[in-house]
Amino acid sequence: MSHRHQHPVTVVTDGACSGNGTDDARGGWAAIIIAADGSEVVLTGAEAPSTNNRMELMAAIEGLAATPDGSTVDLVTDSSYLARAITDDWLGSWQRRGWKTAGKKPVANRDLWERLLAQLARHEAVQPRLVRGHAGHELNERADRLAQDAAATAEATTPPMDGTASEQMGFDIT
Template identity: 55%
Template sequence: MNPSPRKRVALFTDGAALGNPGPGTTNNRMELKAAIEGLKALKEPAEVDLYTDSHYLKKAFTEGWLEGWRKRGWRTAEGKPVKNRDLWEALLLAMAPHRVRFHFVKHHHHHH
């Protein structure tokens, strides 16, 4: 008996911080939080198309940044600690049950 197919979900993130960086936060942190919360809201494993206007979020996965950071013990190529490590780790955990594909959309390009 085959398991039922995963549902397909489109997730759109647009994190922002007023006066970037705002009080104790940045656009990058807000973008990561938006992705984490969106994935955590899913009740079952799904095929997720995640649409973001954040190069930071998308390139971490599509250009291997995240893989490199993890291999270097959460250090950048320059040997500096990776910013937002707490959120990257939370995002990886939130992604684990799902199959996530990242798509880049231009800033404030609305889908109808």
């Protein structure tokens, strides 16, 4: 039985991708985790080739993975793709249809959506809060800069992440 955390944890995420949609696209993600006491942890990672949507999902996956089991999480994102998949139950609909969209096409980024579902299940509650990107939200702007910096470090030889970034780097942040 997991311990329930009374005070919410805030996880601010962002993804970035230079050359999105091209074979040499370089992606980066960032998650800023803020505990109820104000302490914070910053995580970043990179992948090449990648897409902006994959990086948005990786930021959420890694941010949630770094929070204690049973947490109540305020997930701050500028990605409507991520927020709506949770709040509008796209995830549930995709699962019920065998990971197909309403148009009967395979769901893009299924590997990451399944990893996100596993992280969502670990927590008491995860409430996405959609903020407008590049609109002066201080923590979102900071996450954006961190994700951009991470994308700049990605190299075309960086393999797509099969495990979490922490597993690929050889340490455990959970």
